[in-house]
Amino acid sequence: MELQCKVKRSLNRILNIRANLTSLQALEGSRELENVGVSASSGNLTDEVQKTGELMSQAEEMQLLERDHGKLARRYVQTTGSSVFLKSLLD
Numbered sequence: 001m002e003l004q005c006k007v008k009r010s011l012n013r014i015l016n017i018r019a020n021l022t023s024l025q026a027l028e029g030s031r032e033l034e035n036v037g038v039s040a041s042s043g044n045l046t047d048e049v050q051k052t053g054e055l056m057s058q059a060e061e062m063q064l065l066e067r068d069h070g071k072l073a074r075r076y077v078q079t080t081g082s083s084v085f086l087k088s089l090l091d
Contacts, residue, residue: 001060004053011049018045 007014 001056004049004056007049008053011046015045
């Protein structure tokens with residue numbers, strides 16, 4: 001979780017560096033900069049950081065539930081078909 005907080009605090013700096021690398025790539029016309037993670041196919045970093053944070057929160061909650069109850073909460077256990085399970089997550 002500490003690492004996630006550091007990434008969030010550094011996100012603007014990372015995005016600026018990434019934009020600068022993209023600009024350099026365009027100026028030099030070289031594909032070599034793609035080797036350092038700069039490409040048009042890269043996903044939105046802000047969205048990825050947010051998704052990762054949400055997944056980490058869910059994982060921590062599951063660990064706490066498992067520790068406190070010795071088992072996973074019913075809502076996290078898939079006992080039916082995947083469509084029913086996915087609908088239950090939306091409720």
